[in-house]
Amino acid sequence: MTAWALMTRTNHRESSRGHSQTGRPVHSRHAAVRPFEEIVAEHGPVVMRVCRALLGPADAADAWSETFLSALEAYPKLQPQSSIRAWLVTIAHRKAIDQLRGAARRPQPAGELPEVPATDAASAGESSMDDELRAALDALPAKQRGAVIYRYLADLSYAEVGELLESSATAARRSAADAIASLRKHFSKGAKT
Amino acid sequence: MSDKQIIDRLTNAFAGAGGIVDSDGRLHSRLAALAERQGLLDVSYRTVDSPLGLLLLAATGQGLVRVAFSCEDHDAVLARLASDISPRILRIPRRLDEAAHQLDEYFAGKRRAFNVPVDLQLAHGFRRSVLEHLRRIPYGVTQSYAAVARAAGNPSAVRAAASACSHNPLPLVVPCHRVVRSDGTTGEYLGGPDAKRALLAMEAAA
Numbered sequence: 001m002t003a004w005a006l007m008t009r010t011n012h013r014e015s016s017r018g019h020s021q022t023g024r025p026v027h028s029r030h031a032a033v034r035p036f037e038e039i040v041a042e043h044g045p046v047v048m049r050v051c052r053a054l055l056g057p058a059d060a061a062d063a064w065s066e067t068f069l070s071a072l073e074a075y076p077k078l079q080p081q082s083s084i085r086a087w088l089v090t091i092a093h094r095k096a097i098d099q100l101r102g103a104a105r106r107p108q109p110a111g112e113l114p115e116v117p118a119t120d121a122a123s124a125g126e127s128s129m130d131d132e133l134r135a136a137l138d139a140l141p142a143k144q145r146g147a148v149i150y151r152y153l154a155d156l157s158y159a160e161v162g163e164l165l166e167s168s169a170t171a172a173r174r175s176a177a178d179a180i181a182s183l184r185k186h187f188s189k190g191a192k193t
Numbered sequence: 194m195s196d197k198q199i200i201d202r203l204t205n206a207f208a209g210a211g212g213i214v215d216s217d218g219r220l221h222s223r224l225a226a227l228a229e230r231q232g233l234l235d236v237s238y239r240t241v242d243s244p245l246g247l248l249l250l251a252a253t254g255q256g257l258v259r260v261a262f263s264c265e266d267h268d269a270v271l272a273r274l275a276s277d278i279s280p281r282i283l284r285i286p287r288r289l290d291e292a293a294h295q296l297d298e299y300f301a302g303k304r305r306a307f308n309v310p311v312d313l314q315l316a317h318g319f320r321r322s323v324l325e326h327l328r329r330i331p332y333g334v335t336q337s338y339a340a341v342a343r344a345a346g347n348p349s350a351v352r353a354a355a356s357a358c359s360h361n362p363l364p365l366v367v368p369c370h371r372v373v374r375s376d377g378t379t380g381e382y383l384g385g386p387d388a389k390r391a392l393l394a395m396e397a398a399a
Contacts, residue, residue, distance in 0.1 A: 033275040035236075035282035040221065048220075049207040061220060068224050072233050076280055130206040152200050153207055183199050 053149045054096040067092040086160040136186035147175035235279035239286035241293040250289045256310030262384040305332035315362040323357035330371045333396040337375045
C-alpha cells in the first residue's frame with residue numbers, strides 16, 4: 001500500500017515528462033469526431049427544456065429518450081459542420097409531434113404541432129412549474145408555440161427556427177412575436193381575474 | 194409587461210428542467226438500455242480508480258478494447274475511439290463492472306490472470322501478433338523485447354516489438370509491463386517507467 005502511494009506520487013512527475021519523450025501525440029488528429037456521450041452531456045439539458053415546454057413534464061422524459069436514441073442512430077452520418085443543437089431540437093420537435101399525434105383522439109394535420117392537452121401539467125403535479133405560463137403556452141397555435149420555444153428556450157437563430165418549422169426566418173420571427181403578444185394578453189387577463 | 198419580462202418568465206420557468214437529466218442518471222440509463230436493445234451502442238466505457246491513478250476502460254460488443262492511464266488524457270482517448278471504432282459511445286459503468294472488479298483484485302494482489310473477453314481490433318499485423326504473445330507471459334515473469342520479437346514471428350523486429358508494447362491498447366490486461374530490456378532495465382511504459390517498476394515489484398513480491 002505504501003509502495004503504491006510512493007510510486008503514484010513520483011509517477012505524476014514522470015508521466016508529464018515521459019509523455020513527450022515517447023513522442024506520442026497528446027492531441028488526436030481525429031478529435032473532430034466527438035463521442036456521443038459528450039453530446040448527451042452538453043445538450044441533454046436544452047433538449048429536456050424543449051421537451052418539457054412542448055409536452056409538459058409527464059411526457060418529456062419519453063420524448064427526451066426518443067430524441068437521443070434517434071440522434072444516436074443518425075450520429076455517425078451527421079455532417080461535421082452541422083449545428084448539433086439545432087439538429088437535436090429538430091429531432092425533439094418531430095418526436096413531440098409523433099407523441100402528441102399518438103396521444104390525440106383525432107388525426108392532426110401533418111407538419112403542425114398539435115395542441116397540448118391542458119391536463120398534462122396538472123396531472124404531473126409539478127410544483128415548480130408556472131401553471132399560468134403552462135396554460136398560456138398550451139393555448140398558443142402550434143407554430144407560435146414552436147417559434148417561441150425554439151427561439152428563446154433552445155436559443156436557435158430565426159433562420160434555424162424557420163428551417164425547423166418549414167417556413168422562413170421572417171415567418172419564424174413573426175410567429176415568435178405573435179406568441180409573445182398572445183402570452184402578454186393571457187397574463188394581463190389572468191392578472192385581472 | 195415588456196417583451197423581456199415575458200421572455201424571462203418563459204426561460205425562468207424551464208431553467209431548472211435541464212437539471213433533471215443529470216439528477217439521478219435515470220434518463221441516461223434508460224437511453225443506454227434502449228440503445229443496447231436496438232444495437233446502437235458500439236462502445237461503452239467507465240473509469241476505475243487504481244494505485245496508478247484513474248483508469249479508463251472501454252469495451253465493444255466483442256470485449257475490452259482499451260485501457261488508458263490518465264496521463265494518456267481520457268478525453269483524447271475517447272475521441273480517438275470515436276474516430277477509430279465508432280462515435281456511438283456511451284458511459285455505461287455496469288458493462289465494465291467485471292473488468293473493473295478484476296483490476297481491483299489484481300492491484301490488491303489477489304488475481305494473477307485476467308479472465309475477460311478482449312477485442313484487439315485496435316492493433317494490426319505484427320503489433321497484433323505481439324499482443325497475442327504478451328497475453329501468454331505469466332504473472333511475475335519478464336521477457337526481453339528480443340524474445341518477444343522472436344515469439345511473435347520476426348526475430349529481427351525488436352524495435353517493432355518495443356513499439357507494439359508502447360502502443361498496447363490494453364495495458365495491464367495485456368501485460369506489456371512484463372517486457373523489459375535485455376540489459377535488465379525496465380524500459381518505457383504507457384503509464385510511465387515508475388508505474389512499470391511498481392507493477393514488476395508487485396508481481397515479484399506476490
